[in-house]
Amino acid sequence: MSCSKSSFEHIRHRPPHQLSGPRELLVACPAFRSRVNLSNIVRTCGCFGIQRIIACGSGRLDERIARDGATAVAIEVHRSLPPVLDRLKREGWELVGLEQATRSENLFSFSFTPRTVLVIGNERLGIEPDVLARLDRVAEIPLAGLPHSLNAATSTAIAIYEYCRQFPAGSTTVEPPQ
Amino acid sequence: MSCSKSSFEHIRHRPPHQLSGPRELLVACPAFRSRVNLSNIVRTCGCFGIQRIIACGSGRLDERIARDGATAVAIEVHRSLPPVLDRLKREGWELVGLEQATRSENLFSFSFTPRTVLVIGNERLGIEPDVLARLDRVAEIPLAGLPHSLNAATSTAIAIYEYCRQFPAGSTTVEPPQ
Numbered sequence: 001m002s003c004s005k006s007s008f009e010h011i012r013h014r015p016p017h018q019l020s021g022p023r024e025l026l027v028a029c030p031a032f033r034s035r036v037n038l039s040n041i042v043r044t045c046g047c048f049g050i051q052r053i054i055a056c057g058s059g060r061l062d063e064r065i066a067r068d069g070a071t072a073v074a075i076e077v078h079r080s081l082p083p084v085l086d087r088l089k090r091e092g093w094e095l096v097g098l099e100q101a102t103r104s105e106n107l108f109s110f111s112f113t114p115r116t117v118l119v120i121g122n123e124r125l126g127i128e129p130d131v132l133a134r135l136d137r138v139a140e141i142p143l144a145g146l147p148h149s150l151n152a153a154t155s156t157a158i159a160i161y162e163y164c165r166q167f168p169a170g171s172t173t174v175e176p177p178q
Numbered sequence: 179m180s181c182s183k184s185s186f187e188h189i190r191h192r193p194p195h196q197l198s199g200p201r202e203l204l205v206a207c208p209a210f211r212s213r214v215n216l217s218n219i220v221r222t223c224g225c226f227g228i229q230r231i232i233a234c235g236s237g238r239l240d241e242r243i244a245r246d247g248a249t250a251v252a253i254e255v256h257r258s259l260p261p262v263l264d265r266l267k268r269e270g271w272e273l274v275g276l277e278q279a280t281r282s283e284n285l286f287s288f289s290f291t292p293r294t295v296l297v298i299g300n301e302r303l304g305i306e307p308d309v310l311a312r313l314d315r316v317a318e319i320p321l322a323g324l325p326h327s328l329n330a331a332t333s334t335a336i337a338i339y340e341y342c343r344q345f346p347a348g349s350t351t352v353e354p355p356q
Binding site: 013014018040065067072100104107121132135143145148150157161164165 | 185186187188189190191192194195196197201218221222224225226227228243245246247249250275277278279280281282284285286299304305307310311313316318319320321322323324325326327328329331332335336339340342343346
């Protein structure tokens with residue numbers, strides 16, 4: 001065994017990467033069936049330095065799941081998504097749904113705009129028609145096997161990762177990779 | 179509202195993308211504290227067309243979480259990871275840990291080898307030293323905020339996504355994007 005192989009060491013509390021600008025990504029969630037999913041999304045957002053989530057329904061978290069994301073991420077609770085999405089659109093945000101839909105674009109080659117609202121669907125119902133009608137674009141994770149449907153928090157984490165990969169230092173200061 | 183905006187329609191059961199070759203990605207899991215995590219990983223693997231998981235511990239699933247992944251994915255249960263990792267290494271697989279570690283490579287720019295074993299760590303302990311010592315490389319998801327630690331199933335899903343993004347049609351037939 002070469003000596004390099006034995007030199008990985010687990011770092012238990014790695015200091016976070018410093019972003020040169022804030023993440024201009026907003027995550028907009030419907031009323032989920034399970035607060036486990038919202039709590040998981042909050043944890044993931046906190047980890048990636050995303051500061052703001054729009055939630056519908058109770059907006060309640062399981063803090064054992066959300067961890068410090070519960071304090072690091074501002075959760076704005078709304079009765080429904082259409083009015084807030086209309087307002088964000090007027091403010092210049094691009095509304096991107098994450099869904100299996102007609103005219104969707106493959107997430108593998110999806111190019112995000114910095115000021116993006118990532119719109120998530122309900123676990124059972126997906127993104128509802130009155131929200132779909134407001135979207136600028138839809139990103140879809142290409143799936144290749146059963147059960148043909150990712151968990152809502154898992155697919156959200158993947159889309160957040162892809163956005164951050166394109167803007168690794170924050171949203172506005174670095175060109176995305178080609 | 180332009181007419182294009184109203185033309186997204188949710189597709190409830192999109193047929194899966196056909197891969198031109200099998201995914202040569204194997205996911206190796208330690209004994210997790212929670213079978214929710216293994217079950218979530220199995221669901222995600224099924225969705226991405228990954229056919230084989232190595233698990234330690236009981237290997238038991240919550241099928242309400244794993245869904246059809248429980249039948250689509252072969253789960254090989256081992257007492258511990260080192261012997262099976264040694265065997266896979268001899269068979270030519272690259273062993274890639276997913277961890278916060280010294281000498282890790284940023285997942286944003288990590289270039290996967292087709293025949294990869296993705297090695298996951300325990301929720302609390304991370305990847306244990308006797309497994310770290312066997313790894314060829316370590317990929318790390320760069321985090322920028324609290325709680326500085328993703329859920330084990332979430333981070334696994336992100337790494338699986340990144341692998342599949344690099345080999346969108348299966349592992350061996352298409353060059354990864356630059």
